[in-house]
Amino acid sequence: MSAGNLPARVGLQLPAWVERGIDRERAYSSDADKVALAIALAGRNVEEATGGPFGAALFGPDDRVVAAGVNVVLPQSTSLAHAENMAYMLAQQALGRPRINLDDQGRPCGPYTLATSAQPCCQCYGATVWAGIDRLLIGASADDVHELTEFDEGPLPADWPGELARRGIEVVRDIARDQAREVFVAYARAGGRRY
């Protein structure tokens, strides 16, 4: 019936350095520890020139890393490949369930925490609603992103943190914001492409 094959498979991968940069045995106990890792991933992604200046890490109930993500939109030719989305998809496929904080019987098994170097854009915001996390920790603000980069966060609901809170997701903002901002400065200095 068809002439030529339709694309049927999506493949996405992280840069190889991510694996080497993370100690899976370490408990990242505090919120600051968690966001510091997300910011470090963002910074390294700029240094290695492997994508945009954004990083994220997903932590389990034991404060250990379940999955990490960086922006790989350009190298992977995929607009969905933002840092937060990569962490969600990698965690879900590793855990074998589409909602991270519900076990095979649909029982809560969290808390799971996503730390991100900057406020999620509209796309990662929407993904956050369904991903199954209990806490969202944010470094740089949308204002920082707008001030220091040419990235656009896109349209969000007026009360975006409240909408998450009503769905059981706690939002904590402005964690290590100065360090998070430095990544954008480094990216601009490196002449980084916008996407």
Add this chain to the structure above:
Amino acid sequence: MSAGNLPARVGLQLPAWVERGIDRERAYSSDADKVALAIALAGRNVEEATGGPFGAALFGPDDRVVAAGVNVVLPQSTSLAHAENMAYMLAQQALGRPRINLDDQGRPCGPYTLATSAQPCCQCYGATVWAGIDRLLIGASADDVHELTEFDEGPLPADWPGELARRGIEVVRDIARDQAREVFVAYARAGGRRY
């Protein structure tokens, strides 16, 4: 430094029947033709029990199918694997660029049109902002989804169509809405799982 490997690769695939159900040589000329295909994909996904009751198809400037998607959240253990997102990612990787309607030199090369069987949820809405489409054609409304299923569309900006229009994306709603609603009725009758 690490103990155990972090997940580094995401893999997503469509059900095999999608490939067989689409004629790549056909020009789907009208908006109604395009949405009818998206609805047919949604219906077949219910019949085949390969995912949720949602389908989408992406069309190029010649009105032919570039990529198709269905909801494969449960079988692929990935909350991002909604129909629209699958179509976007498959198209982008097939075309080799993260913004569908910009060519390698960043020049507009559309129009590209996404037809979806139902109004995009918050996640696919956000992805639509960055995917690089020129037109968005919608079958069932959010009200239909809420009335006939237990799916939640999630929080959207108050003027979500206007926000897309301001970014150059034309939105056309209520195309073949009755047929689109029938898929939800069939899904409920089949006792389909919510996700």
